[in-house]
Amino acid sequence: MKTVRDDTGKRYLLLKQSESASLVRDPETGNECYVRNDRLDVVGESALETAAQTIDSPIRTLLTNVHDEQTLGLLIELADRGPLRIRTLLDAYDVCESDLHGRLTVLSAAGLIDETEVAGERGYRITEPCRRALDVLRPDLEGDDAVPDEPSIDSA
Structure with a gap:
């Protein structure tokens, strides 16, 4: 064909x-x-x-760049709890620094996340195209704007 x-x-x-x-x-x-x-x-x-190409670009980008459940979970956590500091990501999840760095690099290069500043430190947040893709994959959460800027885990 x-x-x-x-x-x-x-x-x-x-x-x-x-x-x-x-x-x-x-x-x-x-x-x-x-x-x-x-x-x-x-x-x-x-x-x-x-x-x-019949699939919307944000969804195609997510599908072609997220190759395992941990990376998908990272995006979901950034969507639900983000933006998050690097320190929060390392402390809250069972992932080594080099694995986290690799995942963040791939997701950044794909345009799914952006680096940002959170509480004066380097952090990450999802991009709008990533949010649109996740909204399609999780329609029951679409339009949920009650997302805190920083999780309570850092308060301690």
């Missing part, structure tokens, strides 16, 4: 090709139709990448 683009720029998945027309599927809607071959150009993108 190949990705093709018609003369309007719309991308399709090429299903079948004859001399004059091709059967294509719109990856967003699943609708199939025939398009004249002279209106189609092959795009240098895999059909699987084209199919993946």
